[in-house]
Amino acid sequence: MVIANVIRQPNYINKRNGRFLLIWRDVPHWMVVDEEVVTFLRMLDGTKSFKEIITILCDTFESSYEKKYQEANNLLRILKKAGLVKNEEKKNTLAPISPVIENITINITNRCNFRCTHCFVSDSDRRKDLLDLEHFKQFLKEANDHLASNLNFAILGGEPLLQKEKTLEIARIGKEKKIEVIVSTNGSLVDDDFAKKAKKAGLVVQISMEGATSDINDSIRGNGSFIKAKRGVECLVSHRVYTILSMVVQKLNYHQINDFYNLGRNLRVNEIRFIQLKRMGRAREGDLEPVSNIELLNAINILKKNNPGAKKYLKRDYHTIMKTICSISNRRAYCGTGLKTLLIDSDGEVFPCPNHNLPEFACGNIKDKSFQEIWLKSPILNKVRNTYHIDKINSECPSCSVKYWCMGGCRGETYENTSNMRSKAVGCEDIRNTIIETFWMLSENKVFPIRSKNNRRTEFF
Numbered sequence: 513m514v515i516a517n518v519i520r521q522p523n524y525i526n527k528r529n530g531r532f533l534l535i536w537r538d539v540p541h542w543m544v545v546d547e548e549v550v551t552f553l554r555m556l557d558g559t560k561s562f563k564e565i566i567t568i569l570c571d572t573f574e575s576s577y578e579k580k581y582q583e584a585n586n587l588l589r590i591l592k593k594a595g596l597v598k599n600e601e602k603k604n605t606l607a608p609i610s611p612v613i614e615n616i617t618i619n620i621t622n623r624c625n626f627r628c629t630h631c632f633v634s635d636s637d638r639r640k641d642l643l644d645l646e647h648f649k650q651f652l653k654e655a656n657d658h659l660a661s662n663l664n665f666a667i668l669g670g671e672p673l674l675q676k677e678k679t680l681e682i683a684r685i686g687k688e689k690k691i692e693v694i695v696s697t698n699g700s701l702v703d704d705d706f707a708k709k710a711k712k713a714g715l716v717v718q719i720s721m722e723g724a725t726s727d728i729n730d731s732i733r734g735n736g737s738f739i740k741a742k743r744g745v746e747c748l749v750s751h752r753v754y755t756i757l758s759m760v761v762q763k764l765n766y767h768q769i770n771d772f773y774n775l776g777r778n779l780r781v782n783e784i785r786f787i788q789l790k791r792m793g794r795a796r797e798g799d800l801e802p803v804s805n806i807e808l809l810n811a812i813n814i815l816k817k818n819n820p821g822a823k824k825y826l827k828r829d830y831h832t833i834m835k836t837i838c839s840i841s842n843r844r845a846y847c848g849t850g851l852k853t854l855l856i857d858s859d860g861e862v863f864p865c866p867n868h869n870l871p872e873f874a875c876g877n878i879k880d881k882s883f884q885e886i887w888l889k890s891p892i893l894n895k896v897r898n899t900y901h902i903d904k905i906n907s908e909c910p911s912c913s914v915k916y917w918c919m920g921g922c923r924g925e926t927y928e929n930t931s932n933m934r935s936k937a938v939g940c941e942d943i944r945n946t947i948i949e950t951f952w953m954l955s956e957n958k959v960f961p962i963r964s965k966n967n968r969r970t971e972f973f
């Protein structure tokens with residue numbers, strides 16, 4: 513008797529409306545299947561021949577032997593491709609650890625003319641000014657061999673447009689090197705001259721607003737901020753600058769998600785973004801109430817269902833990012849902080865990423881250290897890289913079913929709230945539920961984890 517292939521059994525099974533979500537933690541892989549597939553997988557345990565299994569399936573699910581044989585063979589091919597057949601697992605799935613920078617954030621200034629209630633830039637950071645672009649250019653030159661081909665620059669602050677010329681200068685450097693440069697601004701200082709120059713420099717401008725109406729927006733961003741931001745958007749759009757309208761979602765503005773989308777459409781912006789609130793800086797103070805990740809995911813999902821054209825405008829919002837992460841099945845052991853990202857603060861100090869900017873994460877200053885000294889030798893960067901491996905970080909994450917999709921959540925936010933680099937992510941349970949919900953959403957659209965490279969549904973029995 514020839515025993516059928518032995519399949520790795522899933523670590524997680526969840527049933528919903530007669531369908532099953534299966535997750536293989538260590539492969540990693542996930543699938544949504546029907547009961548017949550689950551029955552088939554359970555029988556692939558090394559005790560039965562393929563013929564026996566087909567006969568049992570025919571008896572249980574009433575079908576001809578030929579049909580079941582064909583279907584089972586097709587499924588087996590998919591399982592093999594996904595690396596689920598024991599002793600035939602894919603070997604090279606661990607993402608490379610070598611640091612290649614994909615994203616550089618530059619805080620051009622930490623000063624700001626607003627004082628938003630949710631802002632993660634704390635007031636104590638405001639003293640730092642100003643980044644010297646000559647140091648930045650030198651740093652970039654030295655970093656050349658460590659930059660990814662899809663490198664991008666994000667200019668943040670503080671309010672970057674308090675330093676318009678420097679913002680535009682970075683955009684020009686980016687244009688010359690074919691690097692996308694995006695600046696986030698409160699919009700209050702946008703004028704025709706800036707818009708014209710931004711268009712010429714190919715700068716992407718994100719305007720941040722916190723609601724679709726002035727009462728909600730201004731209660732977070734300050735009196736008069738709604739009208740100023742709206743004028744800023746209108747000015748940019750009139751000069752055909754690529755413009756993004758962005759809202760950080762919290763309980764106060766959650767009910768305006770739909771209206772905010774419509775505001776963006778009416779203002780004719782290129783993109784609309786909904787971002788989840790990070791419990792950092794001032795967002796940890798006062799009575800500010802966050803919305804869970806799963807609520808945000810579901811709200812954007814409903815928005816997309818009700819507005820078939822919305823996909824074109826929602827390209828880097830929370831829902832789209834989650835769907836992208838969950839449709840990839842690779843072992844990604846790191847979130848990327850200090851490996852793919854770095855932050856240059858307004859005083860020249862380098863940090864592993866924009867969310868890791870507490871003084872204890874300072875890696876060296878570009879005013880007095882070379883790129884090599886910082887990027888290759890900083891003990892802080894090495895500590896971050898060595899600590900945040902999802903299989904080593906603590907005792908719980910390595911056995912979590914969704915670890916290669918979660919990658920430990922936002923480590924900067926977690927550290928700021930726990931003072932412990934090895935804690936589980938802030939909102940761990942919410943993240944896990946959101947990933948599982950995203951798998952279900954993807955299965956509705958019949959999208960598979962990319963590694964399987966198969967667009968057919970698995971429920972073909």
Ligand SMILES: C[S@@+](CC[C@H](N)C(=O)[O-])C[C@H]1O[C@@H](n2cnc3c(N)ncnc32)[C@H](O)[C@@H]1O
Nearest residue numbers: 630631632669670671696697698720789790795
């Ligand atoms: C820190 S601001 C700096 C740029 C500019 N002043 C602005 O408001 O766009 C960059 C972006 O971070 C967002 N932001 C601020 N605090 C946040 C928080 N606690 N969680 C998530 N995003 C936040 C802002 O709304 C803005 O879209």
Ligand code: SF4
Nearest residue numbers: 624626628631670698
């Ligand atoms: S979110 Fe932007 S505009 Fe608001 S206080 Fe922070 S830096 Fe200033």
Ligand code: SF4
Nearest residue numbers: 909912915918937940
């Ligand atoms: S933080 Fe939570 S959800 Fe993420 S890998 Fe760790 S245990 Fe899993």
